[in-house]
Amino acid sequence: MTGLGSTMPKLRVRGATKVYETRSGDLLALDRCSLDVMPGEIVSIVGPSGCGKTTLLWSMSGLHGLTGGEVLLDGKAITGPNPAIGMVFQEANLLPWRNLDSNIHFPFEIKREKPDREWIASLVSRVGLDGFGGRFPRELSGGMQQRAALVRALSFKPSVLLMDEPFGALDSFTREEMNHLVEEIWMDTRTTIVLITHSIEEAIFLSDRVVVLSPRPGRVANIYEVPFPRPRSMEIMATKEVFDLQNAIKREIVGEQKSRYAALQALPDAIPAPTH
């Protein structure tokens, strides 16, 4: 499943360009983004708000078409939803009238597929939800709901897990717990993971590489290697090396925003002067 020595990227984004048609005209969200994600890698995507992170991730999932460019999974173009790709969103999106077990099994009902009950039970146990199968979403904390969403996404044994700001709605303590959980699961399964996050600390904790996108239209501005060994303990996360990397990424994001602003200022009449 890992194939870390292999040279073929698991996911390959080539020249991804996305134009949204809006009432006020075309909006260029992504502009020729290219990125390779190797098998078993964890890659985080960070960048200023609205730079196209979600657009890029959704195009990797096949849920969103591109205006230009392509996304390849194991060398084959992705043209629609793919069972080899699991997704986790900021909201757990559990059906309120179904209990936890029934929520986890729901996608199998829809697809009329037989779930691997042993695998699912091991995941439920792994995320600490043993004994909660009969509970309804309203009876579960936000962290527990997100654990269930993680189980649901992994229940199909995807080879790629895409996560869109999955822990953004959780308190910082629960978020840290979830980060450790993802790290543990990854160490067991070596699933290829692409993660969008607004937390640079989270990106560094989880990733092999952190991709910084420029302000919209999103382009790959820089890619940072994260060289720290796993599991990444609190001691590792408190080192100067981590702190320096965190600052470098922050500076990159802020610098990108500033240079965009400076370029706008330099354009004649780009920002009209007040008339009164």
Ligand SMILES: Nc1ncnc2c1ncn2[C@@H]1O[C@H](COP(=O)(O)OP(=O)(O)OP(=O)(O)O)[C@@H](O)[C@H]1O
């Ligand atoms: N369906 C859509 N129709 C029109 N415009 C869209 C659509 N989806 C996104 N956009 C616009 O495309 C740009 C990129 O959006 P996207 O959600 O991909 O950015 P993001 O980096 O994920 O943002 P955030 O960090 O705030 O979640 C934004 O300007 C957004 O308003």
